[in-house]
Structures are given as structure tokens and as C-alpha cells.
Amino acid sequence: MLKVATFSRTSTDYESQKTSIGNQEDIFKSWIEKNNCILYKSYIDDGISGTKGKYRTEWKELIEDGKNKRYDILLAKSYSRFGRNMVETLGAIKELRENNIRIIFIEDNLDSKEDITKFGLFSWIAEQESQNTSKRIKTVFNHFKETGKIYNCIAPFGYDYDINKKNFVINELEAPIIKRIFKLYLQGNGTNKIGNILTSEGIKGKNGGIIRGNTIKNIILNEVYTGTLIQGKSETIDVTISKMNQIEPENWIKHYNNHDAIIDYETFIEANKLFTINSEKAKKHRYSIKGIERASNASLFSNLLTCNNCGSSMTIRRKKGKKLHYNCSAYEKVGVAVGHSSNRIDEDFLIEHIKGELNSIIERNFDIININTNNDIKSSLEGELKAINKGIDEQMKKTNNLMELYNAGALTITQFKLQNESISKLLDTHIKNKEIIEDKINNLPVKQSSFKKDVENIIGVPVEQWNNAMLKMVIDKVYIDTNGIINIKWNL
Numbered sequence: 001m002l003k004v005a006t007f008s009r010t011s012t013d014y015e016s017q018k019t020s021i022g023n024q025e026d027i028f029k030s031w032i033e034k035n036n037c038i039l040y041k042s043y044i045d046d047g048i049s050g051t052k053g054k055y056r057t058e059w060k061e062l063i064e065d066g067k068n069k070r071y072d073i074l075l076a077k078s079y080s081r082f083g084r085n086m087v088e089t090l091g092a093i094k095e096l097r098e099n100n101i102r103i104i105f106i107e108d109n110l111d112s113k114e115d116i117t118k119f120g121l122f123s124w125i126a127e128q129e130s131q132n133t134s135k136r137i138k139t140v141f142n143h144f145k146e147t148g149k150i151y152n153c154i155a156p157f158g159y160d161y162d163i164n165k166k167n168f169v170i171n172e173l174e175a176p177i178i179k180r181i182f183k184l185y186l187q188g189n190g191t192n193k194i195g196n197i198l199t200s201e202g203i204k205g206k207n208g209g210i211i212r213g214n215t216i217k218n219i220i221l222n223e224v225y226t227g228t229l230i231q232g233k234s235e236t237i238d239v240t241i242s243k244m245n246q247i248e249p250e251n252w253i254k255h256y257n258n259h260d261a262i263i264d265y266e267t268f269i270e271a272n273k274l275f276t277i278n279s280e281k282a283k284k285h286r287y288s289i290k291g292i293e294r295a296s297n298a299s300l301f302s303n304l305l306t307c308n309n310c311g312s313s314m315t316i317r318r319k320k321g322k323k324l325h326y327n328c329s330a331y332e333k334v335g336v337a338v339g340h341s342s343n344r345i346d347e348d349f350l351i352e353h354i355k356g357e358l359n360s361i362i363e364r365n366f367d368i369i370n371i372n373t374n375n376d377i378k379s380s381l382e383g384e385l386k387a388i389n390k391g392i393d394e395q396m397k398k399t400n401n402l403m404e405l406y407n408a409g410a411l412t413i414t415q416f417k418l419q420n421e422s423i424s425k426l427l428d429t430h431i432k433n434k435e436i437i438e439d440k441i442n443n444l445p446v447k448q449s450s451f452k453k454d455v456e457n458i459i460g461v462p463v464e465q466w467n468n469a470m471l472k473m474v475i476d477k478v479y480i481d482t483n484g485i486i487n488i489k490w491n492l
Helices: 015-034 057-067 086-098 118-147 175-186 191-200 213-221 265-287 329-338 347-363 375-407 413-442 451-459 468-472
Strands: 003-009 038-045 073-076 102-105 159-162 167-170 229-231 234-238 241-246 253-255 305-307 314-317 325-328 344-346 475-480 486-490
Touching: 003 015, 003 057, 015 038, 015 073, 038 057, 057 086, 086 102, 175 191, 175 213, 175 265, 191 213, 213 265, 253 413, 265 375, 305 314, 305 329, 314 329, 325 329, 325 347, 344 347, 347 451, 347 475, 347 486, 375 413, 451 468
Parallel strands: 003 038, 003 073, 073 102, 305 475
Antiparallel strands: 159 167, 229 253, 234 241, 314 325, 325 344, 475 486
16 A cells, blocks of 8 residues: 655644644545555644744754655645745655655645646645735835834833834833943943843843843834834745845834934933944954953053153053053054053043042033033934935835826726825824924933033042043043043033
8 A cells, every 4th residue: 555645734724724733634534545545654743834944843844854765755735735946845855755655735636647747837826825825914014113012022121112102112021121221331430341240139131041242232222112113124034035125224214203212302312322332342342452452441551641742542550569551552553663652641630630630620610511511412313314314205206106107097997096195194193203303303402411410420429439421421532642632621
């Protein structure tokens, strides 16, 4: 008697689809009895997409057993139930036939013993069916993007996903931790240090895991905490290909004020500016000799001192029996070949100089303060506005092109309406976003700089209690010249 292998599959995990497995098995049983064969084994992939072959363990086992000639005939209900990827499916059929396995798709009336040429046609039809299904799913997802709804229910730390609102809602236990992360970062703590602080306090991530530095980095850079939803960062290349195409940032779909914010926009911009600065310093560190260019806060003036003669950083030197001092890192590498003589300064001298300058500023009643501290925020908002205007222009072009196609008779009224509705929704989103950003720009508060308060805080404590993060609140950079001149760029 000939041995028969059967293969059954459902495309989804819905209960109504699962019952189809039983129906397929009944069809196979009837065929086997009618043709006087015996069942070798039933292979079942339950609820696994036919386009994702790498997950189909039963399907792979079926092919291997066929190559080892453990059965004589393969039965499947239809071509689409066997596979939807043309290349993969035809390759599997070829392998089975090379091992004299007869393949029968009952519903399609396909039998490799009688007419193998039809298999290619049915493979193409099956793949088209999969493409059409993918398009229908994408239509739903695009509607979510256009309206600002969230189809990915995995909420970021600080939020929960509300299935009814299709949106994020604040998690009252996690939100304070997000606020603290931003505060710690702006105080000069690195991402790894913040992760260690939270871990030492027993604070865990969303899924109970350890909060590491990379998690902190992703939180700092995630605009979701300002109430902004960003969608359309990537798209599938093809239903049969798992690789994703990354979309350029200017083409992302943004929805401002989409959900309640945990962090205000000003704090987010300030933290991201600091992250960019720290990243550049870390990049220098990676390419420097023996880590002379450091991005850490190990010393009081770490990342604050610059050699005014060559532009290199000045790093701390601790030599036994000598005063703590800073020296030009470039001079230490190549000596006078850098273009100047040794440039060093003692830390205690520098502290006294800084202290004197701070007292002088207080005596002059902070006359150096620039009252408007919103330049970074305004610049960022103007960048957002530029991207939004570009998006509006693109949608207007699509509208005009659509109208031309309709007038030329290339589109039916139904096709026109569907496409126009999609464009209109996205255009409405861009216009709404433009109004929000313009309102933010026009209503930026002219607020008093925190410089005065920060200076008073530093002067109010003994120099022994000064730290690097404290100095960075008031100092942007200190330029040291070989002739002893010190120039300070204040962080206004």
C-alpha cells in the first residue's frame, strides 16, 4: 500500500479558522480510503502565515521526510494551503518530485502525476492572493496612521495601551520614573549610571528586566514622552520578504498632542541637545589614543577645558607629589609638533579663578544674562514646521495628480474617492500639526534664565562640594591659552 502524508494549515489563530483543520483532515481521510492507501503522518501548521516560511516547522519536517522517501504521496487541500511564496513553494515541490513523491492538491484538481505545468500558474495565483491580503491589512494600518490611532499595543515604559481608545495612557507608577530619568540626565549623569541608580533601587523595566544604559538612551530620544506619536518609520518590501525598508525621518507621520505628555517639550529638547554633545565627545573618545579624549565626568572640569591654541581637550593628570593639573591632550601625544609649547593649569588655581568670576558676575547683578533662552526650542520647532510644510506640499501634489488621472478616465469614481479620502486624512493631520507647532512657536514664553539661580547655588556651597555636573550648569567651555589667559564661555 502507498503511504500518504497530509498537510493542513490555517492562516490565522481565529477559532473559526482553526475548525478548518478538522475539515481538511476529513477530506484527506475520504481520499485515502477511496484510493486504498494508508496514512503515514498528518503535518499541521496551526495559525502560521504561509508567507513566513522560516516559522513553519511542520512544513519543513514534511519536506525533509519526503526527501528521505518516508511517504509516497503528499495531500493538501489546495495550493494556497501549502504555501504562498512562489519561489519557496515551487522549490519544495521540485525537491519532492525529484524523490518521486506524488503531489496532489484536491480542491484545485492538481496532480503532479498528470500535469505538472499547471503548478506554476497556481503558484502565481496563490502569491497574488497573499499580496491582496497584505494590501487589505495595509489599508487598515494606513487608516490608523492617518487618524493617529495605534495598532501596536506594546506601550513604551511610562504608558499603558488602551485597547478601546487605541492609544497610550499614562501609567501612574512608571511616569514618575521617566521624569526622574530626564532630570538625572540633565544633571550630568550618563545613561549607564542612571540605569545603575535605578537598578540599585530595585526599579525594573516594563517586562521586569534590568534597566540598562541603552534603555535609558532610547527613553531620552523617544518623542512619545512629549505626547507625540510617530508612525510610518518603516514598511515591508513585500509580503513574502521579512526585511523592512526604513523610511526617511522627513516622511514619518507625526501626531502632536496625540496623548498625555509625561515630559514637556523644552525638557525633551534640552536632554536631546545634551545627548548629541555627549555622543560627539564619546566618538572622539573611541578614536583617541589611550582614552585621552574622555566623555566621563571623572574630574571636576571633565569635558569643560579646551586648549585655546590648538582646540584639543585638556585632560586631568594626577602625578604623585605634584598638584592636580590639566594638560593639552594633543601636546601630550605629539609634543611641540602640535604647534605650541606645553599648556597646563593647576586645578586649585582654576577653581579660584572660576570662583572669582562667579562672584564678579553677582556683584554686577548678572548683567551678562541673555533673557531669552528659547533659541534651541524655537530652532527645533521650526525644523518640525519645515517638515510639516513639505508633507503638505506632497499631499497637495498627490491630490492634483489624482484629479488628473480621474479627468483622464484612468480611475473609476470609486477608486478616486478611496484614494482622495486617504490623501485628505493625511493632509488634515499635517494641517492640524502645523497649527499646533505654529502655536507653540508664537507662544514661546520669554523666561528668565536659570543661570542666576545656578550661580548662586554654586557660590553658596564650599568649593570642596563642587562637582562636574554643577559646573556644567553655568559653564559651557573654558579656553586655556599657553600665555595663561583664561576665557570662559558661560552656559546662558
